[in-house]
Amino acid sequence: MTGTRGRIDKRQAILEAAFTVFARDGYRAASVDTVAATAGVAKHTIYNHFGDKQSLFRAAVAALADDALARNLAAIETLRPERDPVEALTEVGLKLAKCYCDEKSWAVRRLLQAELGSMPELQDIVRERATDKVNDALADRLARLALAGHLRLSDPAVAAEQFGALLTAPFDARSRLGTRKIPFNELAEVTQNAVQTFLRAFGVR
Amino acid sequence: MTGTRGRIDKRQAILEAAFTVFARDGYRAASVDTVAATAGVAKHTIYNHFGDKQSLFRAAVAALADDALARNLAAIETLRPERDPVEALTEVGLKLAKCYCDEKSWAVRRLLQAELGSMPELQDIVRERATDKVNDALADRLARLALAGHLRLSDPAVAAEQFGALLTAPFDARSRLGTRKIPFNELAEVTQNAVQTFLRAFGVR
DNA sequence: AAAAGAATGCACTGGTGAGTGCAGTTTATA
């Protein structure tokens, strides 16, 4: 009666393979046989663990969303009110930009958007696990910066929304929706631009 | 030898039906039979006009991209340097936001992103026809505003990029990727926020 | 009116993929 119900290593291997294959081929074009082959596992094992293709997909996406949340929150932690706001915002911005431009992040967003029609719950899975929490955490930190006298803002939620917008939206075009890898200096440039504009609008100067 | 080669009305009906079905079901899940039925046309007719499923898809997406471009450019026309910049930016912002939140726009972006892997050319089709031109046009107008002394900016391209970011990115979250319809007052609110922040950063005050 | 071109309906091929059934093997637990 130990915790090895379902042989965790296999389950993990399946989840990783599933994400790889789904990300490469898309949900519909990916076959369960391919996932099985990639994971080095019999097709039956997959059906034992996850029941059907949809559930496997949901599980894979959820796992990735958890990952992404952790990395984003870790980045936001860096934003402490006792630091120099320019420096701190730039560092956090760069970290968040890196998260956003991660290959897996692109894949999750792509899969999510593609299958929205057939599996609306996906939206909530990802939003509850990641997006919302990241925005809240960022808003909290910005509020503390404002309280410390480093920013002048009326609504921290809006400020977080806009900081995020300035930081991520430019990459949609620049990386051609994740097709092209963004070189580091461009990452830094966009971050720089975002922080500069954000501080021009909300900084105390 | 008149211009009716291919019976335009049928071709048009097919394109519209194709887009409807693709947008609803996604590229792979949509069957050519369904498109034919929706268009009220025999399957053969589709193959006569477009050759195969992929070409039909490309044609449908391209047609929609042309539409979107026209609407976006029309919106940007409104941005004339002799007008009051706050008013002008707000009006243009609202129009652009409306374009971005249009149901068809969401569908195009969804389909595009979903099929990027299997049809990379799509990216270029849409970018050449719409995105790039819109950005350029916006940058041009912002440059003229700056020249007229209404804005203080070093790089109009970056300014356009950021105005676009502030204007569109918030809707990704707020409309849940196009799932939820944005009520007008929220559209106005986001636009308001965007213009306000943009002018705080780049306005002459 | 005749001929050419489009469009239609229907049946058919060939391919693919989700999910199941089964018989046998490995691994862990008691």
Next chain:
DNA sequence: TATAAACTGCACTCACCAGTGCATTCTTTT
């Protein structure tokens, strides 16, 4: 060591769908 549970390999069903072939029926042009 016995026994249950998990895993494997393979074959099989069933459904769906892109694309084609053909005989027939409009529609347009000359």
